[in-house]
Amino acid sequence: MARTEHRRAGRPRQTVLNRERIAGAALAVVDDRGDFTLPEVARRLGVQTASLYHHVDGRAGVVELLRERIGELMDTAPLDGSSWDLALSGYFRSYRAVFAAHPRVVPLLTTSTVTEPRVIAAYERVVVLLEEAGVQRRDVMTIVTAMENFIIGSALDLAAPDVMWEVPEGVDAPRLAAALTAQPAGDGRADRAFEFGMQTFLAMIRRLSEPGDASKEAQHRS
Amino acid sequence: MARTEHRRAGRPRQTVLNRERIAGAALAVVDDRGDFTLPEVARRLGVQTASLYHHVDGRAGVVELLRERIGELMDTAPLDGSSWDLALSGYFRSYRAVFAAHPRVVPLLTTSTVTEPRVIAAYERVVVLLEEAGVQRRDVMTIVTAMENFIIGSALDLAAPDVMWEVPEGVDAPRLAAALTAQPAGDGRADRAFEFGMQTFLAMIRRLSEPGDASKEAQHRS
DNA sequence: ACCTGAACACCGTTCAAGT
DNA sequence: ACCTGAACACCGTTCAAGT
Numbered sequence: 001m002a003r004t005e006h007r008r009a010g011r012p013r014q015t016v017l018n019r020e021r022i023a024g025a026a027l028a029v030v031d032d033r034g035d036f037t038l039p040e041v042a043r044r045l046g047v048q049t050a051s052l053y054h055h056v057d058g059r060a061g062v063v064e065l066l067r068e069r070i071g072e073l074m075d076t077a078p079l080d081g082s083s084w085d086l087a088l089s090g091y092f093r094s095y096r097a098v099f100a101a102h103p104r105v106v107p108l109l110t111t112s113t114v115t116e117p118r119v120i121a122a123y124e125r126v127v128v129l130l131e132e133a134g135v136q137r138r139d140v141m142t143i144v145t146a147m148e149n150f151i152i153g154s155a156l157d158l159a160a161p162d163v164m165w166e167v168p169e170g171v172d173a174p175r176l177a178a179a180l181t182a183q184p185a186g187d188g189r190a191d192r193a194f195e196f197g198m199q200t201f202l203a204m205i206r207r208l209s210e211p212g213d214a215s216k217e218a219q220h221r222s
Numbered sequence: 223m224a225r226t227e228h229r230r231a232g233r234p235r236q237t238v239l240n241r242e243r244i245a246g247a248a249l250a251v252v253d254d255r256g257d258f259t260l261p262e263v264a265r266r267l268g269v270q271t272a273s274l275y276h277h278v279d280g281r282a283g284v285v286e287l288l289r290e291r292i293g294e295l296m297d298t299a300p301l302d303g304s305s306w307d308l309a310l311s312g313y314f315r316s317y318r319a320v321f322a323a324h325p326r327v328v329p330l331l332t333t334s335t336v337t338e339p340r341v342i343a344a345y346e347r348v349v350v351l352l353e354e355a356g357v358q359r360r361d362v363m364t365i366v367t368a369m370e371n372f373i374i375g376s377a378l379d380l381a382a383p384d385v386m387w388e389v390p391e392g393v394d395a396p397r398l399a400a401a402l403t404a405q406p407a408g409d410g411r412a413d414r415a416f417e418f419g420m421q422t423f424l425a426m427i428r429r430l431s432e433p434g435d436a437s438k439e440a441q442h443r444s
Numbered sequence: 445a446c447c448t449g450a451a452c453a454c455c456g457t458t459c460a461a462g463t
Numbered sequence: 464a465c466c467t468g469a470a471c472a473c474c475g476t477t478c479a480a481g482t
Contacts, residue, residue, distance in 0.1 A: 120395050281455090
């Protein structure tokens with residue numbers, strides 16, 4: 001009892017900390033607090049805040065760790081499927097499912113370039129699939145970007161409160177109120193919007209791939 | 223000179239602060255720092271940090287102020303146009319243009335319910351337009367939510383770095399690299415993705431409105 | 445190399461004191 | 464009612480001291 005009560009100063013014989021453990025603690029803190037601070041993460045690990053700096057580059061480093069962890073959780077298996085549309089929808093669904101499991105990390109990861117090797121590799125597959133589907137090379141990134149933006153927005157939606165729109169007192173919005181009421185019940189609100197959007201994009205990709213479709217050119221008019 | 227050098231303690235004869243001025247200062251700080259702190263906002267107004275608390279409810283109150291200001295900047299005029307698709311695309315374009323002008327406020331506003339009267343009123347119009355377009359009442363909010371998510375994602379894209387995907391060393395992603403290179407030049411990358419996505423949604427709405435379209439039901443299969 | 449404990453600058457919030 | 468100045472708890476980051 002007296003032995004483990006306090007860790008004295010100086011390097012311990014066996015390492016107590018590593019990036020893996022820090023990532024797990026940070027994710028846990030975000031999951032139930034909605035955000036994290038370095039002292040909170042350290043406390044959960046039974047360690048001093050300053051100790052974290054031996055493994056990660058401050059707070060930004062911990063965010064980077066969360067980004068990696070999220071990337072690892074995504075299931076890229078669907079991308080090796082047979083048909084391009086099932087492959088894409090399967091991957092994007094798992095992409096969003098990871099955020100659905102950890103909605104409160106989303107706001108922490110929204111502003112930065114994608115560099116995660118696993119994610120980059122997945123997008124490599126996505127590009128190949130789109131080209132196989134018949135999308136013109138110069139249009140590929142436009143489509144990927146649009147879908148990515150949609151998924152990020154849908155992920156943020158998961159972190160948002162249950163009611164996305166609320167008609168305040170004094171404001172008259174009967175049709176909006178009616179539409180809000182007419183929504184199918186259940187917690188599937190965000191799920192339905194996601195599925196609808198994804199199917200919408202897939203349908204457009206099919207249209208772009210049909211030979212002799214005049215709307216192909218329309219995308220380049222502006 | 224000696225008169226205005228210091229403001230002594232006690233209530234000034236004429237009010238120096240109001241919500242409007244605070245909103246403007248906060249927006250300016252965010253625009254060029256990427257974030258704001260109360261001391262920064264106060265400094266820009268030549269005032270003590272504590273003074274802000276007489277007009278807004280702390281930091282959260284200033285965020286609320288930014289939300290209001292952004293709502294006011296949106297141009298709802300297109301919503302009174304003749305055809306539903308031009309009305310919707312016009313409004314959503316201005317919606318996103320406001321964020322394009324103030325990209326760094328986006329991350330501050332992403333997690334919360336829409337209550338802004340101006341924005342609620344705009345969505346009331348959007349609902350009416352969608353119903354006029356022939357969308358089933360129970361589908362309206364699904365579509366609105368999907369489009370909203372897409373726009374939020376597209377707005378965040380504006381706050382992100384120029385390169386959204388970067389293939390790191392050691393990772394092999396030739397087709398992604400080629401697709402990135404094949405993008406049309408110019409800063410229109412985000413704009414093109416936004417236009418593509420919006421037109422994609424409008425096309426789907428048209429399809430849903432066509433009488434006797436079997437795909438209508440498909441949306442409710444899951 | 446890795447952990448501690450103390451230190452520092454900075455932030456958000458509160459509050460008594462002044463007009 | 465509205466502003467100041469001081470105070471407090473807390474956060475991110477640095478660093479010398481210890482093994």
